[in-house]
Amino acid sequence: MLDWLPPSISTVGGEIDKFFYVIYYITTVVFFLVAGTMIYFLIRYRYKEGREVKYTHGNTTLEIIWTVVTLVALIVLALVSKPLWSKIKQELPPSSTVVQVTGKQFNWEILYPGPDGMFGTEDDYQIDNLLHVPVNQVVHIKLKALDVIHSFFVPVLRLKQDALPGREIMMWFEANKPGEYEIPCAELCGFGHSGMLGKLIVHSAEDYDAWVKSTWPEN
Amino acid sequence: MSEAAAVKDTPIEHAHQGFLKTYIFSTDHKMIAKQFLLLGLVMLMLGGGLVMLLRWQLAYPDKPLPLIGISETYMETGETETAMDRYWDEQFSKPEKEQSWIATRMPAGVISPNFYNTLFTMHATIMIFFVVMPILVGCFGNFLIPLMIGTRDMAFPVLNMLSFWVAVVSGVIILIGFFVPGGHAATGWTAYPPLSADPTWTGVDWGQNLWCFSLIFLGISSMMGSINYITTIINMRAPGMTFMRLPLTIWSLFIVAILLLLALPVLTSALAMLLFDRMAGTSFFNASGGGDPLLWQHLFWFFGHPEVYVLILPAMGIGSEILSVFSRKPIFGYHAMVYAMVSIAGLGWIVWGHHMFQSGMNPALGTTFMISTMVIAVPSAIKTFNWLGTLWGGNIQFTVPMLNALAFVSMFVIGGLSGIYMASTPVDIFIHDTYYIVAHIHYVVFGGSLFGIFAAITFWFPKMFGRMLGSKLGKIHFWITFAAFNCTFFPMHILGVGGHMRRIANPLQYEFLQQFEGLNIFITMSAFTLGMAQLIFIFNVFYSMFKGKKAEDNPWKANTVEWTAATPPPHGNFAEIPTIYHGPYEYNAPGIDEDYLPQTSQATIATDGNGKQ
Numbered sequence: 001m002l003d004w005l006p007p008s009i010s011t012v013g014g015e016i017d018k019f020f021y022v023i024y025y026i027t028t029v030v031f032f033l034v035a036g037t038m039i040y041f042l043i044r045y046r047y048k049e050g051r052e053v054k055y056t057h058g059n060t061t062l063e064i065i066w067t068v069v070t071l072v073a074l075i076v077l078a079l080v081s082k083p084l085w086s087k088i089k090q091e092l093p094p095s096s097t098v099v100q101v102t103g104k105q106f107n108w109e110i111l112y113p114g115p116d117g118m119f120g121t122e123d124d125y126q127i128d129n130l131l132h133v134p135v136n137q138v139v140h141i142k143l144k145a146l147d148v149i150h151s152f153f154v155p156v157l158r159l160k161q162d163a164l165p166g167r168e169i170m171m172w173f174e175a176n177k178p179g180e181y182e183i184p185c186a187e188l189c190g191f192g193h194s195g196m197l198g199k200l201i202v203h204s205a206e207d208y209d210a211w212v213k214s215t216w217p218e219n
Numbered sequence: 220m221s222e223a224a225a226v227k228d229t230p231i232e233h234a235h236q237g238f239l240k241t242y243i244f245s246t247d248h249k250m251i252a253k254q255f256l257l258l259g260l261v262m263l264m265l266g267g268g269l270v271m272l273l274r275w276q277l278a279y280p281d282k283p284l285p286l287i288g289i290s291e292t293y294m295e296t297g298e299t300e301t302a303m304d305r306y307w308d309e310q311f312s313k314p315e316k317e318q319s320w321i322a323t324r325m326p327a328g329v330i331s332p333n334f335y336n337t338l339f340t341m342h343a344t345i346m347i348f349f350v351v352m353p354i355l356v357g358c359f360g361n362f363l364i365p366l367m368i369g370t371r372d373m374a375f376p377v378l379n380m381l382s383f384w385v386a387v388v389s390g391v392i393i394l395i396g397f398f399v400p401g402g403h404a405a406t407g408w409t410a411y412p413p414l415s416a417d418p419t420w421t422g423v424d425w426g427q428n429l430w431c432f433s434l435i436f437l438g439i440s441s442m443m444g445s446i447n448y449i450t451t452i453i454n455m456r457a458p459g460m461t462f463m464r465l466p467l468t469i470w471s472l473f474i475v476a477i478l479l480l481l482a483l484p485v486l487t488s489a490l491a492m493l494l495f496d497r498m499a500g501t502s503f504f505n506a507s508g509g510g511d512p513l514l515w516q517h518l519f520w521f522f523g524h525p526e527v528y529v530l531i532l533p534a535m536g537i538g539s540e541i542l543s544v545f546s547r548k549p550i551f552g553y554h555a556m557v558y559a560m561v562s563i564a565g566l567g568w569i570v571w572g573h574h575m576f577q578s579g580m581n582p583a584l585g586t587t588f589m590i591s592t593m594v595i596a597v598p599s600a601i602k603t604f605n606w607l608g609t610l611w612g613g614n615i616q617f618t619v620p621m622l623n624a625l626a627f628v629s630m631f632v633i634g635g636l637s638g639i640y641m642a643s644t645p646v647d648i649f650i651h652d653t654y655y656i657v658a659h660i661h662y663v664v665f666g667g668s669l670f671g672i673f674a675a676i677t678f679w680f681p682k683m684f685g686r687m688l689g690s691k692l693g694k695i696h697f698w699i700t701f702a703a704f705n706c707t708f709f710p711m712h713i714l715g716v717g718g719h720m721r722r723i724a725n726p727l728q729y730e731f732l733q734q735f736e737g738l739n740i741f742i743t744m745s746a747f748t749l750g751m752a753q754l755i756f757i758f759n760v761f762y763s764m765f766k767g768k769k770a771e772d773n774p775w776k777a778n779t780v781e782w783t784a785a786t787p788p789p790h791g792n793f794a795e796i797p798t799i800y801h802g803p804y805e806y807n808a809p810g811i812d813e814d815y816l817p818q819t820s821q822a823t824i825a826t827d828g829n830g831k832q
Contacts (some may be wrong), residue, residue: 004717006717019643020649023646026639027640031633031636034607038607040533041613048614053612054611055548056549056551057551057552058605075594077593077642078642082586083591085589089585089644097351105420109420147413147420148420149411153300153652160648161577164506165505165507184723186652188414191331193336194332194335208665
């Protein structure tokens with residue numbers, strides 16, 4: 001099943017995948033243990049006229065063991081998940097590149113602040129659905145929504161964040177492989193939800209400079 | 220139980236009443252149970268039918284449906300070839316307002332994007348609120364509570380009748396929604412505003428309003444039902460039926476009634492706010508007016524998560540019951556099972572935020588909800604281990620109800636384990652809103668609740684209708700369903716891992732989802748098989764109801780009190796209110812000649828077992 005994961009091109013993608021693998025291996029083992037035990041019991045104790053049945057109402061020691069083991073395993077999983085979650089969603093590593101992305105029915109409106117680095121000035125550049133970013137650099141996204149809730153989803157970055165009308169949500173990513181990738185909307189946003197699709201263009205350092213030069217030629 | 224013993228035993232004398240009082244406005248809990256069952260089965264076919272259309276679109280996006288769609292010749296040359304071609308020709312020549320119901324939703328037999336959204340919205344709404352709840356809670360709650368606790372009827376029979384008829388009103392309202400201009404609700408069963416709060420965003424006007432009204436009525440119906448269940452279980456247990464002698468089915472229904480009583484008012488208030496936003500210009504959920512879209516999500520999921528347990532707890536109770544009966548063995552860890560259900564009911568109130576990890580809620584809360592969510596997995600694990608313990612050392616009979624109960628256990632295990640992925644917040648970032656979630660919910664609600672429903676119907680059918688359910692057809696239905704179910708829903712995990720979003724009408728619009736076209740076709744074919752197999756079940760139920768073999772009073776040799784009643788039980792259930800001497804699961808008890816010991820039997824168990832009851 002793991003082969004189906006899309007390639008990961010972000011600095012945190014590999015770490016998320018690692019958690020995925022760990023949970024995958026644990027749950028697969030647990031499943032086969034439970035299913036195997038069940039199938040064994042079903043065969044071993046299938047109906048036979050006059051079979052001696054174990055008359056028991058349970059076993060307190062067993063109950064305590066499997067409760068505590070499950071509880072500890074799950075709490076540990078939660079605790080080890082926490083730092084990565086905080087790193088992705090609660091921390092904001094410094095960056096000089098910030099882009100505003102606004103979800104609207106049914107496009108991603110991308111706003112670049114231009115060379116002055118400030119939104120709302122004359123050198124802002126706005127375009128639908130094309131998100132240009134440099135490779136190997138932290139990029140900040142200021143996420144907004146115009147009308148209804150959308151969800152900014154980049155499978156290869158393992159990044160997803162709902163865009164809410166009335167709020168600005170800051171998030172970040174660092175792509176480590178140039179290329180063109182899809183940005184679908186992951187939250188139902190109306191009849192055009194299917195097909196609401198932006199494009200993430202991760203440029204190599206030179207390409208990014210070239211794109212900046214062609215977009216703001218006078219600077 | 221002094222208060223239970225103090226209940227006055229007034230035999231019900233008006234057993235012979237007119238047709239209307241017997242079959243329509245009945246106050247007999249058993250008739251009301253059958254009415255809920257009929258409602259649920261009819262809605263099951265509707266909810267299943269909707270999803271067949273949806274699966275067609277996902278496998279063959281934007282292709283005309285077979286039979287009703289236009290032909291290829293017509294598409295290529297414009298020449299009408301079939302009768303449907305002529306029909307479509309005629310429809311297209313009319314102005315849009317005069318076109319038929321089908322033509323406005325599926326022009327030329329192709330499912331329109333808005334109708335697609337209606338399909339998944341109504342599939343979920345109908346399956347959750349009009350199939351699983353009416354059957355598990357409405358039907359089996361009604362049928363089993365008085366019979367299993369040994370009393371004559373519910374505490375408030377008239378309220379019980381009202382509860383059903385209000386549910387019918389709610390069902391009629393939801394059906395009318397399909398025929399109003401603008402189409403039915405199309406914002407998902409979760410109806411997130413602002414999308415659902417303003418008709419401008421969807422073009423759906425009265426459809427969404429009726430959806431709200433319908434669920435408000437259903438909330439009232441559930442409220443009446445749950446008050447009745449709680450009162451009946453607390454006050455009307457037969458003498459000797461202590462809480463710790465209650466069958467686990469009754470425990471589960473008791474807990475569910477409490478959850479419904481506390482959770483539904485939250486949904487009702489949220490729906491009222493949504494209606495105000497839609498119709499009166501308020502801004503509860505509208506940011507530009509000072510409201511907050513996230514408020515809805517908090518309210519909805521504060522109701523929604525206990526609701527998930529409302530759907531699964533009765534199936535857990537029923538599964539335990541059947542596993543014990545057909546293993547001919549006491550349930551393993553009865554007390555642990557009860558405490559597990561009680562703790563699910565408690566923890567169920569503090570996990571709602573796990574539906575909102577990516578919603579924009581403060582991410583610090585994500586960690587809190589991750590921990591509570593991990594903890595709530597523990598009682599479910601305890602139950603699973605105890606089910607295995609029940610099978611261990613038994614004498615297992617593979618009857619139709621047992622097969623369905625075993626499927627329930629194993630499918631619930633998959634549904635439970637897949638939940639752990641989402642509970643881990645970093646992994647959820649990727650799989651949230653993908654088919655992974657769709658796979659998970661169907662393993663819980665179909666694999667869990669619906670197999671629980673099949674188990675319950677096949678198990679109690681003899682007592683309900685006085686006839687045996689055909690076991691050959693029952694087995695055929697079970698095996699096809701079990702195989703087709705797994706072929707339908709297991710591959711959805713793979714779609715989810717590949718990043719396939721839920722609620723998209725056309726996966727082929729995305730480059731990274733092209734590779735899943737074949738898998739989507741396979742899923743659709745499996746879903747069609749799954750749907751067809753349910754017709755076998757429906758046929759079996761209605762055929763056996765009239766033509767089945769006459770059932771004896773206790774065909775499964777089970778212990779619980781309902782099997783001591785006549786078959787089918789008359790008005791008032793018991794000739795005399797029974798007295799209870801044992802727990803519900805004393806199978807193969809030492810010192811007893813038979814391999815079962817009815818709760819009403821006065822025989823004593825030799826004390827070399829380690830039982831406490």
